[in-house]
Amino acid sequence: MKLESQIEAILFWKAEPVSIKKLASIFNKSENEIKEAIRSLDESLKGRGITLIQWEDEITLGTTKEISSLIESLTKEELNKDLGKAGLETLSIILYQGPISRVNIDYIRGVNSQFILRNLLVRGLIERVDNPEDQRSFLYKPSLELFSYLGIKKITDLPDYTLINEDIEKFRKQTHE
Amino acid sequence: MKLESQIEAILFWKAEPVSIKKLASIFNKSENEIKEAIRSLDESLKGRGITLIQWEDEITLGTTKEISSLIESLTKEELNKDLGKAGLETLSIILYQGPISRVNIDYIRGVNSQFILRNLLVRGLIERVDNPEDQRSFLYKPSLELFSYLGIKKITDLPDYTLINEDIEKFRKQTHE
């Protein structure tokens, strides 16, 4: 059985985001071999009812977005689609610039983001990870749940992802010249 | 999008057996059309990690047989894994505050508890019951096994039971003002 199919089975069974590192340890393969298999799995899933969602090191399976309106009509779970101005701004910063610290989010927004961050964490739209550069603080990153809400498979599916980040980088450089 | 892929998506999302009759009504097709599509889905899934499991009139998706021994050993491994701080936090809230909805657990923890709840359910530490106030959600409460494992007879035997619940109540009130 091909590695890509084995990975598919594990993702289906886990039904939550799994890291490439974890998959490498399960199958006793290198991370590169896993990444390669994920790429071919993604290819094989084209035209199928299920799809692969990935952000950096984490992957999970979901339904294709072509069927979203049908499932939405069938689901009993409550879908909260209201973000509000503060939520929308903060999510956009985290999507385009994440993982990012609260200080940097506040810097871009010009206001304190503490409570809106808590709110987004509670809703599962973002996740908090340790800041490798500062033990006392956290970095915020998009969750795969957020990707599901947006109907994107990977971060580069966001409109103008590269362009926007290049622009922001350019603005930053100009100040420090 | 082909009907077989749409069926695949619905089965994936439902993650429990669905009758052919039900599928026919969801897609507004005849049962024969559904059966035809299921046959081609079954064909398409050959060699993949996910397979169709059909029993009498009901079908569902599952992992392939080839990988079942791996999944079995992973399941055992998972069950014995320490759930860490997230597990302790969530379980303690359910212990003191249960039956409690996920929204309320998330609110107290300040993060989303979707995955950790499922892990606690799988371990038989908590139980899921219908929420009488909201058809779309569940309430979570400690399992009887957990009670006897912890050596408590009734919930009020928990240390500082009243005090702790008062503190949480205070937090709720203050933020709802």
Added chain:
Amino acid sequence: MSEIFTIKTPEFEGPLDLLLSLVEKRKLFINDISLAKVTDDFISHVQNFEKLPMGEAAKFILVASTLLLIKSRSLLPSLTLFEEEEQDMHDLETRLKIYKRIKDASLNIKDLFGSEMIFSQSQSRPIRPVFSPHESMNLSSLIQAIKDIIEALPKKEMIPKAVIRKVISLEEMIDNLTKRITQGLKMKFSDFSKIHKEERVNVIVGFLAMLELVKQGVILVSQNKMFGDIDMETMNVGVPRYD
């Protein structure tokens, strides 16, 4: 339950949001010229905010003071500023540019959010539980966990009773300045700003007021050396003051 913790300033998410809306209302690009143009609008908005929590008000005032620097520079190009002030001015421009980029992007995010969702396996799918508590889960660790949670619960932010003092208006400052000048005194700008030594913003407002007076031809200003004090005197009353 979702917006409980957000403290909203009237209409605007914060000073950058207000500033951006002012620049965009005039259909301007973000640069020092456009920022100088909207300075007065910004200050008059801030003056109209009746009650702001302390922390939030400070953020608005900080931006206002940087805008005043930018405006002063545009009125008096030879004006020498401290390095830190130069940095603040560049910084504000950069922040506003980044903020605008993010805000524009957020419109796309808004359209995408919830429109064509990807669904994961249903949370209500059946479970066959196997009772397997981990040894780390015992009564004392669970009690410790809930106590830690209670300890970490966010405390409600106290909205300070003291309403933030309004930024002294440009008009008040001009009046004040005119009065002193016409009393025939020749005074140094640093003396003048000592009278209002509250906040840096007041010094700057004072400075700006002075520049306005210069423009109106009411007073004469001389600066003998770089970073030196600025002497002010009225054009019609020539009574010198000796230190």
